[in-house]
Amino acid sequence: VDRSLFQASDLLHHIAGISNPNHSGVQRGLVGWGTVTLELRVPALPELRKVFQQMQLQNRQLGFDETVKESFAEERIRVCEILLNRSYTPYIREFSKRGVPVSLRGRVWKRMLEVCTGEKVQQHFNRLKQDTKAAETLVDDIVRWEVLVAKNNSDFFPFDETLETVLLAFHRDHTMLEKGPYSHPMASLPRISAQVPRGLVP
Known part of the structure; x- marks a missing residue:
């Protein structure tokens, strides 16, 4: 059963209900031919060729061309491997446009996103996981519902437990608020505690 908060059908329903001033269906006599009344400009073929020129046949793409040429x-x-040993991230980003080897995708994503992991980061993550086990928050059930949706997808179902662990920890990480462009009042709140104040009925 799909228990997500928002369904694709809900989004389509709201989009279809929008009345757009640029809709010319009445003039063209095409009323009822489309659900979405928003008319978008379609780029001409020369424009598409210019935008997607990196996907021309002379530019080989990993995921296809190795079937023709194994080397x-x-x-x-x-x-x-050579680019990963260098410290210049734009090289990796440019390289990834034509496909990244499966065995190196983890390292490539870390380099492109400039993710630095170490013992301090691992200790912080372990502390967040302990906070997750110690107390529930209002959004925990929402997070689990979203993970259930991903679990039904064949691309994500092997990682549902990992997704749930990371997302629940992420919602408890106050350092995310501190890294934002503005100061959020929640950033100064104390860490979640599993102890209930005395005299209060939960």
Whole structure:
């Protein structure tokens, strides 16, 4: 059973209910031919070729061209290893546009997102996991519902427990508020405690 808060059908229903001033269905006699009344400009073929010029046939793409030339995958792995050993992230971002080897995707994503992990970060994450076990928050059930939706997807179902652990910890991480562009009042709140004040009935 899909228990997510918002369904795709709900979004479509609201979009279909929008009355857009640029809709020319009445003039064209196409009333009722489309659910969404918003008319978007379709780029011309020369414009599309310019935008997607990096996907031209002469530019090989990992995921397809290795079926034609087996050495292409080995070449991409070799080049990727060289770029990962350098400290210049734009090289990796440019390289990834034509496909990243599966075995190196984790390292590539870390480099592109500039994620730095170490013992201090791991200790902080372990502390957040302990906070998750110690006390429930109002959004925990919402997080679990969203994980259930991902669990039904064949691309994510093996990682549902990992997703739930990370998301529940993320919602308890006050440092995320401190890294924002503004100071949020919740950033100064104390850490979640599992102890209930005396004299209060839960």
